[in-house]
Amino acid sequence: MAAILDGENLSAATQSIDPGPVPSSPAASTPLLEADALSVVYKTSNGPITAMQDVSLRLGSSDFVSVVGPSGCGKSTLIKVFSGLLKPTKGSVRLGGTSVDQPRGDVGIVFQQPTLLPWKNVLDNVLVPVRALGMDVPAYKKKAMDLLRLVGLEKYASHYPNELSGGMQQRVGIARGLIHDPSLLLMDEPFSALDTMTRDHMSIELQRIWMATRKSALFITHSIPEAVFLSDRILVMSAHPGTIVREISVNLPRPRTVETLAAPEFNELCAELRALFSQLVQFN
Numbered sequence: 001m002a003a004i005l006d007g008e009n010l011s012a013a014t015q016s017i018d019p020g021p022v023p024s025s026p027a028a029s030t031p032l033l034e035a036d037a038l039s040v041v042y043k044t045s046n047g048p049i050t051a052m053q054d055v056s057l058r059l060g061s062s063d064f065v066s067v068v069g070p071s072g073c074g075k076s077t078l079i080k081v082f083s084g085l086l087k088p089t090k091g092s093v094r095l096g097g098t099s100v101d102q103p104r105g106d107v108g109i110v111f112q113q114p115t116l117l118p119w120k121n122v123l124d125n126v127l128v129p130v131r132a133l134g135m136d137v138p139a140y141k142k143k144a145m146d147l148l149r150l151v152g153l154e155k156y157a158s159h160y161p162n163e164l165s166g167g168m169q170q171r172v173g174i175a176r177g178l179i180h181d182p183s184l185l186l187m188d189e190p191f192s193a194l195d196t197m198t199r200d201h202m203s204i205e206l207q208r209i210w211m212a213t214r215k216s217a218l219f220i221t222h223s224i225p226e227a228v229f230l231s232d233r234i235l236v237m238s239a240h241p242g243t244i245v246r247e248i249s250v251n252l253p254r255p256r257t258v259e260t261l262a263a264p265e266f267n268e269l270c271a272e273l274r275a276l277f278s279q280l281v282q283f284n
């Protein structure tokens with residue numbers, strides 16, 4: 001999987017996107033990420049806040065898994081724990097077989113806001129993790145250009161963030177999240193600041209990028225259709241303090257298209273999730 005993103009192979013991979021079989025069940029792939037019985041308690045001036053409790057999950061190489069749940073149930077906290085930015089109060093996380101107990105170079109993160117540096121052009125923004133990790137910047141320039149091609153922005157390499165639309169900026173954020181060839185891409189509501197039409201387009205774009213790179217992806221969203229459209233599996237969290245209460249497999253064939261949005265199977269899954277959500281709200 002990692003080799004696909006090597007500069008030379010990437011452009012070939014992106015010209016003809018033939019995804020081949022995509023593992024759609026956890027059993028089909030070796031766990032890349034293993035989280036066991038995670039709980040996080042924040043200490044605040046108003047006393048402890050349990051952000052999430054007893055969360056366990058497995059993510060295989062090439063899995064696309066979404067996490068949905070009510071506001072405040074601990075989704076962003078989960079992302080912080082998986083990236084090594086936050087130590088869980090209880091439980092353990094292993095990535096690629098090693099314990100996650102500090103910020104990891106093998107994780108890429110895409111945030112809710114693109115958080116691009118306004119004084120750096122697009123190419124240099126994509127290269128930010130390479131600099132931060134002390135990697136060889138000139139050696140990664142070609143790869144950065146390949147990734148910009150993958151996200152459809154190769155013509156904007158020397159532009160500045162304020163010259164791009166919100167969706168374009170978020171695509172730069174995705175390229176930046178992938179530049180150091182992480183084994184896991186964490187995305188925390190990356191499209192929530194975008195309008196509905198741009199969001200639909202970005203879902204299709206993200207699926208294309210994911211199918212070309214086959215990165216293991218954990219995607220946080222409040223949008224049920226977005227989760228169903230993109231995922232192999234959807235993990236549903238209960239309200240604060242959150243825990244995973246349900247796992248739903250999405251077996252819709254890929255690549256999913258605008259026609260998928262009208263398919264009965266797609267809408268049945270969305271309805272199932274909506275019903276589950278209304279129960280969660282009712283009981284919390």
Ligand SMILES: Nc1ncnc2c1ncn2[C@@H]1O[C@H](COP(=O)(O)OP(=O)(O)OP(=O)(O)O)[C@@H](O)[C@H]1O
Binds near residue numbers: 071
């Ligand atoms: N740094 C912090 N210090 C104290 N409490 C925090 C901190 N970060 C989050 N919390 C609390 O932990 C809980 C979970 O927060 P988190 O941001 O993980 O939720 P979320 O599911 O991402 O919510 P949203 O969908 O609104 O983004 C909330 O009750 C929040 O108040």
Ligand SMILES: [Mg+2]
Binds near residue numbers: 075076077188
């Ligand atoms: Mg959040």
